[in-house]
Amino acid sequence: MKTTDPIQRMSRRDAIQWMLAATGAVSFAHNRGFAQKGVPAAKGYGLDPNLLEGTVPWSRTMSEAQLLLTTRLADIILPHVDNRSPSASAVRVPDFIDEWISAPYPDQTRDRKTILSGLTWMDAESQRRFSKLFVDLSPAEAEAICDDICHQAKASPAHLSGARFFTTFRGLVLGGYYTTSVGMKDVGYVGNVPLATFDGPPPEVLKRLGIEKQPW
Amino acid sequence: MPHINASQAQANYDVIVVGSGAAGGQSVYTLAMEGVRVLMLEAGRNYDPITETPMFNTPEQAPLRETPTPDKPRGYFDATVDGGWEVPGEPYTNATEEKFQWWRSRMLGGRTNHWGRISLRNGPYDFKPYSRDGLGFDWPIIYDDVAPYYDKVESLIGVYGANDGIENCPHSSEGVLLRPPKARAAELLFHRTAKELGFPVIPQHRAVLSERMNSRDIPPRLHPNNPKAARILAAEMDRRLACFWATPCDRGCSIKANYQSPTVHLPPALATGNLDIITDAMVRSVETDSTGRATGVRFFEKTTGRDYTVKARVIVLAASSMESVRILLNSRSPRHSQGLGNSSGLLGKYIMDSVGTNLAGQVPALENLPPHNEDGAGHGHAYAPWSRYKEQAEGKLDFPRGYYIGTRVSRNMPNVRTFNFLEGTTQGAYGRRLKEEARRYYGSFVAYSGRGEMIPNENCFVDLDPTVKDRWGDPVLRFHWKWSDYEYKQAAHMQQTFVDLITGMGGTCLGRPIDPTGKKAISVGGQIVHEVGGARMGSDPLKSVTNKYSQCWDSPNVFITDGATFCSNSHKNPTLTIMALAWRACDHLMDELKRQNL
Numbered sequence: 001m002k003t004t005d006p007i008q009r010m011s012r013r014d015a016i017q018w019m020l021a022a023t024g025a026v027s028f029a030h031n032r033g034f035a036q037k038g039v040p041a042a043k044g045y046g047l048d049p050n051l052l053e054g055t056v057p058w059s060r061t062m063s064e065a066q067l068l069l070t071t072r073l074a075d076i077i078l079p080h081v082d083n084r085s086p087s088a089s090a091v092r093v094p095d096f097i098d099e100w101i102s103a104p105y106p107d108q109t110r111d112r113k114t115i116l117s118g119l120t121w122m123d124a125e126s127q128r129r130f131s132k133l134f135v136d137l138s139p140a141e142a143e144a145i146c147d148d149i150c151h152q153a154k155a156s157p158a159h160l161s162g163a164r165f166f167t168t169f170r171g172l173v174l175g176g177y178y179t180t181s182v183g184m185k186d187v188g189y190v191g192n193v194p195l196a197t198f199d200g201p202p203p204e205v206l207k208r209l210g211i212e213k214q215p216w
Numbered sequence: 217m218p219h220i221n222a223s224q225a226q227a228n229y230d231v232i233v234v235g236s237g238a239a240g241g242q243s244v245y246t247l248a249m250e251g252v253r254v255l256m257l258e259a260g261r262n263y264d265p266i267t268e269t270p271m272f273n274t275p276e277q278a279p280l281r282e283t284p285t286p287d288k289p290r291g292y293f294d295a296t297v298d299g300g301w302e303v304p305g306e307p308y309t310n311a312t313e314e315k316f317q318w319w320r321s322r323m324l325g326g327r328t329n330h331w332g333r334i335s336l337r338n339g340p341y342d343f344k345p346y347s348r349d350g351l352g353f354d355w356p357i358i359y360d361d362v363a364p365y366y367d368k369v370e371s372l373i374g375v376y377g378a379n380d381g382i383e384n385c386p387h388s389s390e391g392v393l394l395r396p397p398k399a400r401a402a403e404l405l406f407h408r409t410a411k412e413l414g415f416p417v418i419p420q421h422r423a424v425l426s427e428r429m430n431s432r433d434i435p436p437r438l439h440p441n442n443p444k445a446a447r448i449l450a451a452e453m454d455r456r457l458a459c460f461w462a463t464p465c466d467r468g469c470s471i472k473a474n475y476q477s478p479t480v481h482l483p484p485a486l487a488t489g490n491l492d493i494i495t496d497a498m499v500r501s502v503e504t505d506s507t508g509r510a511t512g513v514r515f516f517e518k519t520t521g522r523d524y525t526v527k528a529r530v531i532v533l534a535a536s537s538m539e540s541v542r543i544l545l546n547s548r549s550p551r552h553s554q555g556l557g558n559s560s561g562l563l564g565k566y567i568m569d570s571v572g573t574n575l576a577g578q579v580p581a582l583e584n585l586p587p588h589n590e591d592g593a594g595h596g597h598a599y600a601p602w603s604r605y606k607e608q609a610e611g612k613l614d615f616p617r618g619y620y621i622g623t624r625v626s627r628n629m630p631n632v633r634t635f636n637f638l639e640g641t642t643q644g645a646y647g648r649r650l651k652e653e654a655r656r657y658y659g660s661f662v663a664y665s666g667r668g669e670m671i672p673n674e675n676c677f678v679d680l681d682p683t684v685k686d687r688w689g690d691p692v693l694r695f696h697w698k699w700s701d702y703e704y705k706q707a708a709h710m711q712q713t714f715v716d717l718i719t720g721m722g723g724t725c726l727g728r729p730i731d732p733t734g735k736k737a738i739s740v741g742g743q744i745v746h747e748v749g750g751a752r753m754g755s756d757p758l759k760s761v762t763n764k765y766s767q768c769w770d771s772p773n774v775f776i777t778d779g780a781t782f783c784s785n786s787h788k789n790p791t792l793t794i795m796a797l798a799w800r801a802c803d804h805l806m807d808e809l810k811r812q813n814l
Contacts, residue, residue, distance in 0.1 A: 044287045045279055047298045048261075051270040051467075054278040054292065081648045096281065105285040143647075151644025167639055170646060175632030178654065179275035179282075184630055186651070187658035188587030192272055192629055194460035198426075198592050200398030205585055211404045216378060216396060216419055 044104050060095070061102040069119050070094045072135045076142055077173045085186040088177050096176035097169075111168055118165025125162060218486040219262065219493050222517040222524040226492070229255040229528040230809065232513055234499045234543065237326030239534035239778035241481030242369070242795040246802035247532075248485040249445040252809070255526060257497040257515055259535075260298055260322030265329065265479050269295070269470040271463045275631060283632045291631075295330040295468035295476075297323035305687030309694045312675070316569075316695035317742040318538060324495055325478040326536065327745070328791075330466045332595055333423040333474055334622070335375045336788035337366050339384030341605075345784045349616050351671045351702075353566075353783040356755040356764040359386060365796035367392050371434045372449075373475040373795070374456070376593070377421030382601045391433075394426045396597065397461075400590040402582055402626040402662050403598040409720040410600050413713075420599045420622070423475035423792075424465065429453040445488070452484045465594040497524075500690050501547040502531050502774060508551035510774045516688045530773045530805055530814050534798065537779040538567070538678060541750040542693050544776075545680050557761050557768040557776075563751055564678040568785035570746040571619065571668035571699075572739035573707045576726045577718030578641055582626060582660035589627075596623040602787060615705035619668030619787045621713065627659040637661065637726050661726070664717060666710035667744065669787040671702045676741070678750060697741040707734030748779030748790050766801035773814045777801050 045057050062070065074088035074097070088094070101112035122145070126134040130141050137145070146166070148159045155163035177183040200206075200214055233243045236258040247254050270293045275281035278292035285292075289300040298304075299321035308318055321327055340359040345352050367389045376394040379387035396419030399407060407417040431453035435446035456472040456479070465474045472479040485491045496518040503512045503525060512527035533540040541564050547556035555563055602618030628634075635654055638645065642653040675698035680691040711730055718725050731737040754760025757769040766781045768774040777798035779790050808814045 044285060045292075047287050047300065047304065049279075049287075049292070051268065051278075051293055052273070054270075054273065056279045077646045078651060079647055081651065085651065100280060103280055103285075105280075105287075107283075107285075108280070146646060150646050151639065153640075154644065170639065170650075171636060172632075174635040174638065174650075174654070175281065175283075178630040178635060178658075179632060181274065181276070187630065187655050188585075189627065189630055189658070190587045191589040191591035191627070192274065192462055193589070194462050195589065196460075198397045198459075198461040201401045201404070201590070202586070202588050205401055205588055206404075208585060209401060209404060209581060211408070214398055214404070215407050215417075216399065 042104055056099055058102055058104060060098040062098040066116070066119055067094055067098065068135050069122060069133075070097055072142070073122065073169065074173045076146060077170050078177050085182060088173050091177060091180045091182050093173055093176040097172050100172055100176075111172070114165055114168045115172075118162065118169060121162050121165060218491055219495070222494055222497060222515070222520065222522070222526075225255060225494065225524070225526050226253075227527065229253050229492075229526065231255075231530045231532055231805070232257065232526060232528040233532040233534055234513065234540070235326065235534035235536060235778065236324050236482070236493070237328045237477055237534070237536065237778075238791050238794050239536075239798045240532075241325070241328065241477030242798040243532050243534050243777045243802050244485045244491055245372075245481040246799050247806065248488045248490040249439060249448070250442065250806055251488075251490060252806060254485075254491050255528065256491060256493045257499055257513065258324050258326075258493065258495045259498045260324065260326070260495065262495045263297060263323040263325055263329065263478060265295070265325075265468040265472075265476060266470050269468040271467070271470050274629070281632050290330065290466065293464070293467045295466060296321045296327075299323070306692070307684060307686065308692050309681045309684055310697070311694050312696045312698060314697045314699065315740055316697040317740050318693075318695070318747070319742070319745045320536070320539070324493070325476050325482070328475065328477040329468045331791060332789070333465055334595070334789045335370070335373075335377070335421045335423045335792040336620075337386050337388075338362070338786050338788055338793050339386050341384045342784065342786035342788065345617070345786075351616055353672065353752065353754075355783045356753055356760070361764075362793070362796050362800065365799045366792065368438055368799055369792060369795045372438060373423050373480050374425045374429055375421055375423050375792075376419070376426040378419045380416070380418040380601075382416060382418065382603060383605055385601050393421070396420070397426055397592050399598045400592060400625065400627070401585060401659075402579070403596065403623060405579065405581060405721045406598055406600070406623055406662075406717065409717050413716055413720055415600055415603045417598050417600045420596050422593060422595065424593045425456060425458045425473045426593065428458050429456060445484075448484045448487045452487065455483070456480070459593055461589075461593065462591050498688060499535065499543055500688065501543060502533075502556055502771075504547070504549050504551060504556065504771060506551070508549075508771055510556075510771050529809070530775065532775045532777055532802070532805070533780075534777045537748045537750055537782070538693060540776055540778055540780045541678060542680075544751065546690055552770065557751065557770045557774065559770050560758055560761060562759070562761055565674070565750065566672040566752060567676050567678060567747060567749040568670050568672050568782065569739075569742050570744040570785065570787065570789075571670050571703045571706050571710075572665060572744040573710050573734070573737040574663055574665035575711060575714035575718065575730075576637075576661060576663040577714075577723040578637065578657065578726055579660050579662055579718070579721050579723035581722055582662070583656050585627075585659055590625060591628070592625070594625070596625070598623065613709065615702050615709060616671060617669035617702075617706070617787065619666045619706060619710055621710070621717075622665050622667065624663045624665075626662055630658070634658070640726070662718065662723065664714045666707070666714075667746075667787050667789065668703070668706045668710065669785060671700060672749060672784065673698065673700055695741075699738060699741070704734035704738060707738040708732055709734075711737050746785060746790050748782035748785050751776050751780035752783045753781040754783070765804035766797060767804070775801050775805055
């Protein structure tokens with residue numbers, strides 16, 4: 001391979017950046033007492049993976065403590081409230097978040113930093129306010145923190161970094177939850193099944209929209 | 217023995233076709249069905265949509281729930297192999313501040329495997345744009361030259377849509393189009409709101425079988441004096457099933473319900489016995505003799521790591537607009553010192569993409585709708601064609617040419633980003649309320665995107681990078697790109713129209729602030745993947761690269777059947793026109809072979 005190939009150069013540079021970013025997040029987490037299982041591998045699934053199998057080639061990297069905190073927070077964001085649908089952790093959303101932040105791609109590497117430092121922030125905030133780890137907070141105590149960081153546009157300057165984390169974290173919880181068959185059912189996605197005909201919206205939908213006649 | 221290795225190639229073919237996508241597929245189909253012995257060269261690997269398409273797979277069955285990554289920029293299930301915005305070992309460079317992005321794939325069938333299948337005809341105006349407004353260039357052909365070929369291609373590949381009587385949106389002949397699928401809930405609001413705003417919304421035209429093909433009537437019509445070809449085509453048409461209204465088209469289709477070259481063009485061509493295909497064959501150059509005439513092509517076979525030269529009477533370049541230009545620029549010889557076909561100096565010049573921009577909104581009328589399946593044919597079933605010719609003629613618009621508005625499916629299968637807007641729309645909900653809000657908002661998001669016509673300009677061109685080479689040692693393309701005010705103003709107009717649509721249906725616009733200049737909202741060059749031009753056709757050898765049959769002036773046994781010959785890039789997606797012109801070019805090629813002119 002010629003060194004004039006900019007894509008090759010970029011790949012190496014990206015790989016180094018990813019490694020640095022990952023290492024940075026790891027040492028940061030270490031300082032706060034998280035035992036680390038590992039760092040993301042440098043390689044993804046490549047440009048021609050088996051689409052039918054869909055194997056994740058990288059290992060999960062969250063420590064047990066990080067996973068516990070992730071589980072607690074994910075279930076606060078999407079709890080089990082009635083029999084209509086289960087909690088986030090019941091459909092393995094924490095494992096999805098671990099898969100996500102362990103992936104060797106730029107977006108995920110960026111989110112890894114946000115998530116891992118955010119988990120650290122959550123524990124620091126819990127300690128500051130309640131002298132406990134987040135996983136040991138009562139529901140009301142946990143809610144008090146979440147209320148301060150659940151909306152970036154309204155977060156105070158002191159809570160802004162927590163709020164940025166919460167945005168990313170909630171996005172991953174939503175993404176992980178509603179891409180499962182359970183989550184799809186919960187919001188009323190009923191497709192991905194073969195049909196003999198496509199007839200457009202049913203009469204009750206047309207009525208709700210005030211459409212009297214379909215244009216074609 | 218259709219799929220062969222380079223070492224098994226015959227000593228001499230009638231025609232070599234470089235590329236296996238829309239242009240290459242159509243070219244080999246037209247030629248092989250009429251008895252011409254053809255060799256097709258594809259730079260990527262063999263690919264079989266029947267066995268490789270992840271039909272019905274859900275996000276849970278993919279890494280990162282199918283989310284786009286640099287390895288799979290359109291998502292894990294997207295039918296792009298060994299490609300995307302970057303292809304390892306095959307770089308391209310940018311010389312200008314404004315970047316150009318080049319989407320490629322390396323697989324049999326090329327980008328036809330994943331494309332949107334939007335199949336719109338150019339109209340009479342679109343072939344004579346310079347005559348209408350003094351900008352850009354006219355084509356050396358008129359709509360009537362291409363109309364029969366549009367009918368043929370639509371009949372062959374299967375296109376749903378309707379004849380709606382819209383200015384400059386030509387009708388297909390009776391019985392050619394398949395039934396268009398019904399509009400979805402959000403598309404009905406789109407239709408109603410657009411009507412209030414004064415423009416039409418009509419059925420989209422897409423290369424998807426909304427019903428089984430008429431295998432009794434179409435084959436003899438396409439091959440009137442060729443019973444063998446008609447018989448082969450009829451059998452292949454019967455192997456295609458109608459769409460069952462599930463699983464996205466951009467994954468490809470294992471039941472052959474949509475058009476992709478490996479399921480539609482190649483099977484009948486192979487069944488004739490007249491077609492050999494070599495995959496993993498990266499073409500370096502067209503070889504020429506001392507008179508300047510093409511003798512064959514030189515290619516690198518990736519599987520064996522060896523160079524081969526294969527000879528043919530005629531060479532058809534269908535490698536994609538930019539790749540065909542690159543092959544020609546790399547085909548230098550004493551007779552063609554600046555590249556083959558470049559005596560006019562126009563090779564690589566006046567490349568174009570579509571103007572693109574989009575806007576999302578949230579529409580209360582679509583909240584909490586009763587669950588219903590609106591997968592349909594995957595993409596939008598409805599679109600707003602350009603209809604402001606009168607306003608434009610009256611000088612009421614500050615930009616030339618037009619655009620159409622497409623839309624997306626609101627109740628599509630949730631992906632990782634579907635609920636991204638919830639923090640804003642719910643003021644930071646979490647817990648029980650977040651679940652309720654997700655149910656409420658699901659299906660209530662709309663998005664509109666514009667596809668507009670740019671004016672070709674001298675700042676948009678490709679040449680060979682003076683230093684950078686690909687992994688086989690051949691010079692790579694260097695892109696030069698600059699949108700002009702025409703495109704910015706058009707993008708701004710699109711944005712305003714989207715705002716009018718979204719607010720007109722009682723919704724709220726989402727995402728970035730509206731950009732009144734169009735400069736931030738406009739797509740990056742190449743991003744819409746409608747790149748065409750670089751070897752435009754014309755009636756004067758001094759002002760064009762090919763004649764009106766896509767035949768190189770400088771080397772008449774070289775044809776270019778992809779989008780490189782486009783003189784303008786109307787706002788209609790180019791693929792259908794590429795196929796129609798490829799068919800036409802190959803008809804001419806065969807006439808010239810019969811006349812012993814090639």
